[in-house]
Amino acid sequence: MAKEVTPTKRSKKQKSMLVPGLIVLFLFLFVSFSYYAYQIVYTPNVDTKDQETYVYIPTGADYQEALDSVEATGVIIDKLSLRFMAKLMDYDELVKPGRYKLENGWGNRQLIGVLRAGQQSPVKLTFTNVRLRSQLAEKLAIAVEPSEEEIDQLLDDQEYLQTLGFDTTTVVSMFIPNTYEVYWTTTAKDLMERMHTEYNKFWTAERKAKAEQLGLSQKEVSTLASIVQAETIKSDEKPRVAGVYLNRLEKGMLLQADPTVVFSVGDFSIRRVLNVHLQHDSPYNTYKYKGLPPGPINVPNISSIDAVLNPEQHSYIYFCAKDDFSGYHAFAVTEAEHRANARRFHQALNARNIMR
Structure with a gap:
């Protein structure tokens, strides 16, 4: 005779089988969720392919x-x-x-x-070969979030610049070409303040003393340095060129610096300064007006500034480019020597058909 299983006994057996199954299911879900959570949190999710x-x-x-x-x-x-x-x-x-x-x-x-x-990676801010204030704004804007217009607006704000000790003609001398670390989100005003701080750091007591010995202000040193920089790309020649201009200033002569004429005309494609250019009326035309121009004609680098502060001591009054186009210059004490040097250089220009 078959033995009957009561409903109560059957339920107990099913429950005893169900509990381990639930535990297994729970453990499976827990492990799966934990693994997925681990994946979300820790698994590498950035693949730069080894490029910055x-x-x-x-x-x-x-x-x-x-x-x-x-x-x-x-x-x-x-x-x-x-x-x-x-x-x-x-x-x-x-x-x-x-x-x-x-x-x-x-x-x-x-x-x-x-x-x-907000753990930003700093930007390396550099600016070289800057001729105009507008170019400075453009180069600065490449590295930071503020637009070129925002930066140029401050560079053109006479009232604001006075709080920094500059004006619109001298403000470019506040920017000492170097490599600086700044954050991309730096505001235009904060950037100006940073450059002002770096300017003050650059002008050490020693540099200030040398400028005073020359009878020049810091801004005048930068202005003369900008002329020296425009005259020669040879760092070893800069102190000699600086010495020539300092000699002219001491004698009360016109500086007669061709780069200032080019700057005043505003045509930087000019390769040969002609009489028509020399007649251009501008306070930057040092063939017409004595002394230094109102401000720098470019943003002078450190080697140019230090060349003015540490000029070569000599008696040269004149110089012109060498006729070998090496980038160096021929220096002279007398006008006769200078004319001879200039004649050779102009003959070389003509031979190469360089008219302007």
């Missing part, structure tokens, strides 16, 4: 715009996990503008952590 990659998050950008900027770099492997982690870390409430370097192999947690902490 930066993301720029503009001032005022919101959460969506910030993440769009990150993804636009093209180095994010899993965008969904990045956004999940960003929400988990409250990045939507902690967006900070800046320039951030994305490192190869970063996980989402590390990447979002850097962004929300």
Whole structure:
């Protein structure tokens, strides 16, 4: 006779089989979730392919715009996990503008952590071969967030510049060409203040004393340095050229510096200064007006400034380019010697058919 299993006994048996199954299911889900969570947090999600990659998050950008900027770099492997982690870390409430370097192999947690902490990568700011104030604004704007127009507006603000001790004709001398580290989000005004600080650091007590011995202000040194820089690209010749102009100033002579004429005319393609150029009426035309021009004709570099502060002691009054086109100059004490040197150079120009 078959033995009957009561409903109560059957339920107990099913329950005893169900509990281990639930435990296994729970453990499976827990392990799966833990693994996925680990993947989201720690698995590398940045692949730069060993190339320097930066993301720029503009001032005022919101959460969506910030993440769009990150993804636009093209180095994010899993965008969904990045956004999940960003929400988990409250990045939507902690967006900070800046320039951030994305490192190869970063996980989402590390990447979002850097962004929300505002740990910017500094920009190396350099500016060389700057002739005009507008060019200075352009070069500065390449490295920082403020626009060329914003920077140029300050460079043209006479009232503001007076608070720094400059005006619109001398302000370029405040910028000492070097390599500086700044943050991309530096404002135009903060950038000006930084350059003013660097200017004051550059003008040490020793440099100030040398300028005083020459009877020149710091701005006048920079103005003369800009002429020296325009005259020669040879650093070893700069102190000699500076000595020539200092001799002329001491004698009360016209400087007669061709680069100032070119600057006053505004045509920087001129290779040969002619009489028509010399007649141009401008306070920068040192063939017409004695002394130094109102301000620098370019942004002089450190070697040019130091050449003026440490000029070669000599009796030369004249110089002109050598006829071998080496970039060096022939120097003379007398006008007769100078005319002979100039004649040879003009003959060389004519031979090469260089008219202007």
